[in-house]
Every structure is written in structure tokens, then in C-alpha cells.
Amino acid sequence: MSSLSRELVFLILQFLDEEKFKESVHRLEQESGFFFNMKYFEEKAHAGEWDEVEKYLSGFTKVDDNRYSMKIFFEIRKQKYLEALDSQDRSKAVEILVKDLKAFSTFNEELFKEITQLLTLDNFRENEQLSKYGDTKSARSIMLMELKKLIEANPLFRDKLVFPTLKTSRLRTLINQSLNWQHQLCKNPRQNPDIKTLFSDHSCTPPNGARAPTPV
Amino acid sequence: MSSLSRELVFLILQFLDEEKFKESVHRLEQESGFFFNMKYFEEKAHAGEWDEVEKYLSGFTKVDDNRYSMKIFFEIRKQKYLEALDSQDRSKAVEILVKDLKAFSTFNEELFKEITQLLTLDNFRENEQLSKYGDTKSARSIMLMELKKLIEANPLFRDKLVFPTLKTSRLRTLINQSLNWQHQLCKNPRQNPDIKTLFSDHSCTPPNGARAPTPV
Amino acid sequence: MSSLSRELVFLILQFLDEEKFKESVHRLEQESGFFFNMKYFEEKAHAGEWDEVEKYLSGFTKVDDNRYSMKIFFEIRKQKYLEALDSQDRSKAVEILVKDLKAFSTFNEELFKEITQLLTLDNFRENEQLSKYGDTKSARSIMLMELKKLIEANPLFRDKLVFPTLKTSRLRTLINQSLNWQHQLCKNPRQNPDIKTLFSDHSCTPPNGARAPTPV
Amino acid sequence: MSSLSRELVFLILQFLDEEKFKESVHRLEQESGFFFNMKYFEEKAHAGEWDEVEKYLSGFTKVDDNRYSMKIFFEIRKQKYLEALDSQDRSKAVEILVKDLKAFSTFNEELFKEITQLLTLDNFRENEQLSKYGDTKSARSIMLMELKKLIEANPLFRDKLVFPTLKTSRLRTLINQSLNWQHQLCKNPRQNPDIKTLFSDHSCTPPNGARAPTPV
Numbered sequence: 001m002s003s004l005s006r007e008l009v010f011l012i013l014q015f016l017d018e019e020k021f022k023e024s025v026h027r028l029e030q031e032s033g034f035f036f037n038m039k040y041f042e043e044k045a046h047a048g049e050w051d052e053v054e055k056y057l058s059g060f061t062k063v064d065d066n067r068y069s070m071k072i073f074f075e076i077r078k079q080k081y082l083e084a085l086d087s088q089d090r091s092k093a094v095e096i097l098v099k100d101l102k103a104f105s106t107f108n109e110e111l112f113k114e115i116t117q118l119l120t121l122d123n124f125r126e127n128e129q130l131s132k133y134g135d136t137k138s139a140r141s142i143m144l145m146e147l148k149k150l151i152e153a154n155p156l157f158r159d160k161l162v163f164p165t166l167k168t169s170r171l172r173t174l175i176n177q178s179l180n181w182q183h184q185l186c187k188n189p190r191q192n193p194d195i196k197t198l199f200s201d202h203s204c205t206p207p208n209g210a211r212a213p214t215p216v
Numbered sequence: 217m218s219s220l221s222r223e224l225v226f227l228i229l230q231f232l233d234e235e236k237f238k239e240s241v242h243r244l245e246q247e248s249g250f251f252f253n254m255k256y257f258e259e260k261a262h263a264g265e266w267d268e269v270e271k272y273l274s275g276f277t278k279v280d281d282n283r284y285s286m287k288i289f290f291e292i293r294k295q296k297y298l299e300a301l302d303s304q305d306r307s308k309a310v311e312i313l314v315k316d317l318k319a320f321s322t323f324n325e326e327l328f329k330e331i332t333q334l335l336t337l338d339n340f341r342e343n344e345q346l347s348k349y350g351d352t353k354s355a356r357s358i359m360l361m362e363l364k365k366l367i368e369a370n371p372l373f374r375d376k377l378v379f380p381t382l383k384t385s386r387l388r389t390l391i392n393q394s395l396n397w398q399h400q401l402c403k404n405p406r407q408n409p410d411i412k413t414l415f416s417d418h419s420c421t422p423p424n425g426a427r428a429p430t431p432v
Numbered sequence: 433m434s435s436l437s438r439e440l441v442f443l444i445l446q447f448l449d450e451e452k453f454k455e456s457v458h459r460l461e462q463e464s465g466f467f468f469n470m471k472y473f474e475e476k477a478h479a480g481e482w483d484e485v486e487k488y489l490s491g492f493t494k495v496d497d498n499r500y501s502m503k504i505f506f507e508i509r510k511q512k513y514l515e516a517l518d519s520q521d522r523s524k525a526v527e528i529l530v531k532d533l534k535a536f537s538t539f540n541e542e543l544f545k546e547i548t549q550l551l552t553l554d555n556f557r558e559n560e561q562l563s564k565y566g567d568t569k570s571a572r573s574i575m576l577m578e579l580k581k582l583i584e585a586n587p588l589f590r591d592k593l594v595f596p597t598l599k600t601s602r603l604r605t606l607i608n609q610s611l612n613w614q615h616q617l618c619k620n621p622r623q624n625p626d627i628k629t630l631f632s633d634h635s636c637t638p639p640n641g642a643r644a645p646t647p648v
Numbered sequence: 649m650s651s652l653s654r655e656l657v658f659l660i661l662q663f664l665d666e667e668k669f670k671e672s673v674h675r676l677e678q679e680s681g682f683f684f685n686m687k688y689f690e691e692k693a694h695a696g697e698w699d700e701v702e703k704y705l706s707g708f709t710k711v712d713d714n715r716y717s718m719k720i721f722f723e724i725r726k727q728k729y730l731e732a733l734d735s736q737d738r739s740k741a742v743e744i745l746v747k748d749l750k751a752f753s754t755f756n757e758e759l760f761k762e763i764t765q766l767l768t769l770d771n772f773r774e775n776e777q778l779s780k781y782g783d784t785k786s787a788r789s790i791m792l793m794e795l796k797k798l799i800e801a802n803p804l805f806r807d808k809l810v811f812p813t814l815k816t817s818r819l820r821t822l823i824n825q826s827l828n829w830q831h832q833l834c835k836n837p838r839q840n841p842d843i844k845t846l847f848s849d850h851s852c853t854p855p856n857g858a859r860a861p862t863p864v
């Protein structure tokens with residue numbers, strides 16, 4: 001995509017956000033991969049909505065793109081695993097272990113084996129390295145602090161963490177400019193041009209009524 | 217939202233579709249509630265993605281808005297229930313019955329009781345009215361034919377079923393028009409104007425290099 | 433079995449009970465079908481051990497032997513069903529409905545349909561006839577009072593509810609009598625006969641040592 | 649229990665077996681702990697009825713009585729675990745691991761860790777030591793061959809593996825002997841004594857009818 005095309009996406013993001021089309025904003029952030037909304041990411045992680053967290057990330061990186069990405073996905077899935085264990089749901093924990101964490105065993109077999117052993121403890125806090133694990137809320141906060149560092153260090157997220165500075169409603173402004181441009185081509189310009197639609201170019205014709213111009 | 221604002225959403229929908237930001241398209245359709253994409257709806261229903269089907273519909277109507285809407289949600293949930301029964305998952309079926317279908321019992325208690333009784337049959341096709349139920353694929357098709365009629369008849373969907381006719385890339389066209397308008401305000405217009413950004417208005421200034429104009 | 437054979441089973445039941453072989457006692461009661469231990473039955477029903485309750489009953493009657501038996505099994509399974517509903521386990525409840533209660537639908541279809549409907553209530557006490565249902569403990573007591581009446585009225589249990597009057601350790605007494613009988617056939621009876629075994633007949637022979645006679 | 653009391657239990661076991669009170673036979677074997685029925689044990693193990701297998705064993709030994717017993721229980725539970733894994737039921741496998749196998753971790757932590765790791769394999773046959781594991785049927789046979797050796801070597805089962813040699817219906821014979829003994833005490837012995845009951849001693853009295861003597 002050309003850089004102006006890319007900028008258009010940002011204008012749309014601003015518009016969608018101003019119109020409170022919240023889900024659309026994040027879905028476009030993810031599908032375009034142009035802007036990583038750290039605030040949204042933290043919100044979802046704090047809420048434990050792991051499917052959405054991974055889905056959102058997938059717009060920017062795959063698990064094995066580089067070691068930062070690997071660690072990011074690993075930390076998320078490890079947290080998901082520990083939470084299942086903490087709620088005594090071994091059934092769910094073993095599924096996470098096999099479906100989500102096994103992928104990392106080729107990179108660090110020892111660690112994966114240690115993580116597997118946690119299944120057999122009454123409380124994984126018996127493991128020395130997890131002895132300081134508090135409750136879910138605090139654990140997610142600690143995980144997020146780590147994830148933020150990893151994302152900020154990850155080359156794939158460079159330049160995607162700061163939303164460009166824009167005047168309010170920039171897209172609307174440009175649309176109004178285009179209407180102005182259309183009107184100035186009118187052979188018989190009316191003082192109050194009748195803008196009916198954006199779908200086709202405006203043209204002032206004699207029989208038009210005097211409807212107040214409604215800027216976008 | 218003013219009608220031009222509404223039209224801008226359609227231009228954005230077209231843009232997102234052209235750029236293949238598929239999920240964003242449908243999320244915006246749902247959040248704005250301006251256009252109901254029947255093709256997408258049918259696709260999700262055929263795939264049995266009931267959560268998304270109901271989520272998409274929720275952008276246009278609630279269960280009890282009118283009798284068409286009630287019947288639409290009822291038919292979807294009834295299909296979900298029958299599919300659970302058909303795959304011998306009584307556990308899932310009874311959850312659907314209580315969570316999704318019970319809401320309709322106040323409107324038609326007899327029907328709800330009949331539906332409840334299906335749980336106890338070896339094969340719900342023993343029930344006379346369901347004796348012609350074929351397989352999942354055909355049942356979903358039959359359900360969709362019914363849903364299409366209900367949606368087309370439902371006042372809440374009036375005027376939302378046809379996407380307006382637009383020239384290709386209408387939004388890009390308008391953006392280019394706005395750039396033209398910006399440029400014509402330049403005091404010292406260059407022959408090949410240097411459009412650097414959409415984020416702030418263009419201005420030709422003497423020391424600008426000759427970068428090829430990249431229309432959007 | 434001849435009546436003396438039958439009596440021998442009672443002597444064995446008494447012996448097993450005196451020796452505290454508790455499970456063997458009840459298994460023999462069930463397999464012979466000679467004596468229905470009401471106290472044991474109540475104990476198991478109070479404990480909600482439904483599998484054992486039905487297994488024990490099966491030594492005396494099948495579900496459809498007569499209307500008393502049908503009602504006995506029906507009341508037990510209905511209680512099992514209500515307890516599953518009361519602990520919010522609809523999954524378990526619907527399995528009980530289909531596996532255990534459906535058999536009764538041919539005899540009383542209306543009742544079976546009513547029972548099925550209970551699945552859809554937030555609390556089955558909303559049903560008028562179950563409004564007085566207290567907690568599990570009291571419900572089981574009320575059920576047991578009903579079951580006792582049905583068992584006492586059921587012809588299949590006639591004469592099986594009262595354990596015959598026996599002197600303590602009657603079987604041991606008879607064994608000792610048989611040893612006396614064996615000894616009196618001895619050609620050279622010793623004053624203190626050496627009873628080595630029950631497995632083969634005793635016989636006093638000169639070289640036997642003077643081991644104290646150990647009556648059984 | 650005196651040795652004659654013990655022998656009486658064997659006579660009862662023979663009687664119950666002759667009368668085909670099968671469950672009572674094995675329950676008495678287990679509760680008395682006098683005779684370990686290898687044939688029955690193999691039958692239950694072949695059928696994968698693990699609860700009954702462990703229940704039956706519990707009449708003879710506890711898990712940690714000696715190293716033979718430990719290995720016996722370990723092999724059974726390991727087989728149960730492997731079967732759960734083989735049927736893709738990781739949920740069940742992890743429960744067996746924690747409830748049944750964890751007890752052995754204090755004795756062999758390395759082995760327990762290895763067994764835990766099997767949860768993460770697609771097919772536990774990927775583990776070198778289990779590569780020869782065939783199907784359930786053959787695995788159970790191999791396990792049983794091992795269990796038989798362990799039981800035969802286990803001091804707690806010494807002298808309990810062979811049922812004593814008895815003439816058929818030895819208990820009935822002794823009962824008949826006791827009736828003979830009772831009759832010979834009769835002051836006015838009838839030629840065909842009337843044996844009414846085993847519950848109280850027989851006595852020939854003048855007004856007795858001539859019912860054919862029914863030996864037990």
C-alpha cells in the first residue's frame with residue numbers, strides 16, 4: 001500500500017473512533033496491521049480474553065517471527081495455563097499445555113517439561129519460581145508489564161505504537177474539501193449549493209431548491 | 217447521524233472491502249447498522265457460526281423488537297438446538313433450551329413445551345413436524361430461505377438490504393479531489409505538487425523536492 | 433432350593449453378620465433374594481447411593497414385575513433426577529431422564545412430560561406439586577417413607593422382610609454338632625478328641641497328640 | 649479367627665460357589681482375605697474394571713505394605729493411565745495421574761516425571777520404553793503376567809492362592825451330620841424323622857407327621 005493509502009486508513013481509524021464504532025476500530029487496526037493499540041491490548045489481557053488477545057496480535061506478528069514474538073505468545077499462554085491450574089481445572093490446563101504451549105517445546109524442552117510438571121502439584125506455587133505468584137489480577141498486571149517491554153523492543157512493532165497527531169475529524173475535513181472542489185466546477189454556481197450526496201459528484205443546476213449545505 | 221455522514225460510512229465500507237479488510241467490513245456493517253449484508257449472513261449461517269450470526273443481527277435488531285425479529289432469532293436458536301440433539305449432545309441441547317429458547321416460552325408456551333419434549337426422543341424426527349428434517353446442510357438451507365423472507369419483510373431491515381451503487385474507489389476519488397482543492401490554494405503552485413501527507417493540508421513551498429505525485 | 437437349603441442361607445447370613453463381613457451379607461441377601469434388609473436399603477437410599485440401591489432391589493424384583501415395583505423404581509429415579517436438577521446439573525438430569533425415567537413414559541405419558549418440563553425451570557419448586565420439596569435430606573426421608581409402604585405392600589417382598597429368630601451363632605452350633613457326630617463314630621475315642629479340620633471327617637487314632645479341642 | 653472358624657469360611661465359599669452366588673463368593677473372599685481368587689482377579693483386570701480390581705486387592709493388601717504390593721498397584725494404575733491417553737482422554741488421564749499415581753512419586757520421582765510427560769505426546773508410543781505397547785487387549789495381558797508374578801512372590805499372598813481340596817458340598821454334609829446327631833438324641837426316635845428346620849434342634853415327638861426327610 002502506498003503511504004497515502006496507509007494514511008487514509010489512519011483517517012478512517014480516527015473517524016471510526018469518533019463515531020464510537022469501537023469493535024470496527026480494533027478490527028481494522030488488526031487487519032491493516034498499521035497501528036498497535038497498546039491500551040486496547042492491555043484491556044483485553046486484563047480481562048483474560050485470551051482468544052481476542054491472540055487474534056489481535058496475529059495482525060502484527062506470528063508466533064515464530066522472532067524471539068520477542070515467541071516470548072510474547074509464550075507469556076500469554078503460560079498465564080492462561082496457570083489460571084486454569086489455579087481454578088483447579090486440570091482438564092482445561094492440559095488442553096492448553098498440548099494445544100498452545102507444546103509449540104515452544106522445540107525451543108526450550110527443559111522449560112516445557114517443568115511447566116508440564118506443574119499439573120501434578122496441589123498448588124503450582126510449590127514450585128520455587130512461581131512461589132511469588134499472587135492472584136489472577138496481579139499476575140496479569142505483571143505479565144502485561146513484561147509484554148509491553150517485549151512489544152516495545154520487537155522490531156515488528158516499531159513505528160506502530162504511536163497514533164499520528166491529527167486534527168479532529170480530519171477525514172470529514174477532507175470530504176468537505178472535496179465537496180468544495182466539486183462545487184467550484186459548477187458552471188452555474190448557486191450561492192447555497194445543494195449537496196445531495198457523496199456518491200456522485202455535485203453539480204449546481206438551475207431547478208435545485210435552496211437546501212442548506214450540510215457539511216459532513 | 218446526518219445523511220452525508222451516513223454516506224461516508226458506505227464509502228468506508230466500500231474502501232475496506234476493496235482493501236480486503238473483510239472482518240472490519242462486517243464489524244462496521246454491524247456497528248453502524250446501515251447495511252445488512254445478506255450474503256455474509258448466509259455464509260455464517262451455513263457454517264453454523266451461531267454466535268457470530270446473532271452478534272451480526274444484534275447490530276440491526278433485538279430479539280423482541282417485533283414479531284419478525286422474534287421469529288428470526290427463534291428459528292436460528294431452534295436450528296442450533298436441533299443440531300445439538302442430532303449429534304447426541306443432550307447436554308448442549310438442554311443448555312440451548314434454557315439459555316436461548318426459554319425466552320420465547322412466554323409467547324408460545326405450547327410450542328416451547330413441545331420443543332422440550334424432543335430431548336427425550338431417540339431421534340427428533342419421530343416428531344411428526346420434524347419427520348422431514350434431512351441433514352444439517354439441508355436443514356440450514358431451509359432455515360436460511362425462511363430467514364431471508366423474514367428479514368426482507370421486517371420493517372427494521374427496510375432500505376438496508378441493497379448496497380448503494382458507487383463508482384469504484386469512491387472514497388479515494390474524493391480524497392484526491394480534496395488534494396486538488398488544497399493544491400489550488402497554493403500561492404506558488406508547482407507543476408508537480410509534492411503531496412506528502414493527508415494529515416495536514418498541502419502547501420507548495422519553493423524548497424520542496426520533486427517527488428512524484430502519488431495520488432491516493 | 434429346598435426349604436432346608438434356604439434355611440442354610442439364613443444361617444450363613446447370620447454367621448457373616450456376626451463376623452462383620454458386611455458387604456458379603458448384603459450381596460448374599462441380594463443374590464439369594466431370600467431376605468430384604470430394610471435397614472440396609474434405607475441406609476443406602478439416605479446416602480444417595482442409587483446404583484447400589486437399584487442393584488440391591490434387583491435381587492428381589494424387576495422394574496415391571498407389578499405396579500408396586502414400578503412405583504418403587506420410579507420414585508427412586510425421580511429423586512435422583514430432582515437432586516441433579518437441584519444441584520444445577522442439567523446435563524446429568526437429562527441423562528437420568530432419558531436413561532432411567534423414559535421407561536415409564538409408556539405407562540404415564542402425561543407425568544413423564546411434566547417431569548421433562550422441570551428441566552426448563554430455574555427451580556423445580558416453581559412446579560406446584562414440588563413446591564413443598566425441602567432439601568435433599570428431607571426429600572430422601574419422605575421418599576423412603578413411601579418406599580417402605582410400597583415394599584411392605586408388594587407381594588414379591590412378602591415373607592422376606594423379617595429375619596427369622598435364631599439363637600446366636602446357630603451355624604457354629606450345627607458344625608459343633610457334626611463334629612460330635614464324627615467323634616462318636618471313632619473306634620478308639622480319646623477323652624479329648626483332636627479336631628484338626630472340617631474338611632474331612634475326624635477320626636481318633638492312637639498316635640494323635642493332645643491338642644485342646646477347639647470347638648468352632 | 650481360630651483355624652476351624654477360618655475353615656468354615658472356606659466351606660461357605662464352596663457352598664456359595666456351588667449355588668452360583670458369584671458376587672457373594674468374591675465379596676467374601678475379599679472381606680475375609682483368606683483366599684485370593686487369581687482367576688477372578690484376571691477376569692476383572694482383562695475387562696478393565698479397575699475399581700473392582702483395586703477393591704478386591706484391598707482385602708489382601710494396602711498400597712504401601714511392601715514393594716511387591718506397591719508395584720502391583722502401580723502397574724494397574726499405570727495401565728489405567730495409558731488407556732486413558734490411548735483413547736485421547738487427557739482429561740481423564742491427568743486425573744488418574746494426580747489421584748492414583750502421584751502417591752508413587754515419593755518413591756520414584758524420576759519415573760513419575762517421565763509418566764507425566766507422556767501427557768504431552770501425540771502418541772505415548774513415541775516414548776522409547778512404550779514403543780512396543782500394542783493395543784489394550786495385549787497390554788492388559790502383559791500387565792497380568794507381571795501382576796501374577798508379583799502376587800505369587802508377595803509374602804502377603806502366601807498360602808492364599810490355592811483353594812483347599814474339598815469333597816463336593818462339604819458344608820451340606822456337615823449339616824446333615826448335625827441333623828443325624830440331633831435325631832439320635834430323640835427319646836422316641838421315629839423311623840423317618842421329621843426334619844422341619846435347621847433353626848432349632850430336631851426332636852421326634854409322637855404327634856409329628858411323616859414328612860419325607862429332606863437332607864440338606
Ligand SMILES: [Zn+2]
Binds near residue numbers: 190193202203204
Ligand atoms: Zn455547485
Ligand SMILES: [Zn+2]
Binds near residue numbers: 398
Ligand atoms: Zn501545491
Ligand SMILES: [Zn+2]
Binds near residue numbers: 614616618621626
Ligand atoms: Zn474321635
Ligand SMILES: [Zn+2]
Binds near residue numbers: 830834836838
Ligand atoms: Zn428324631
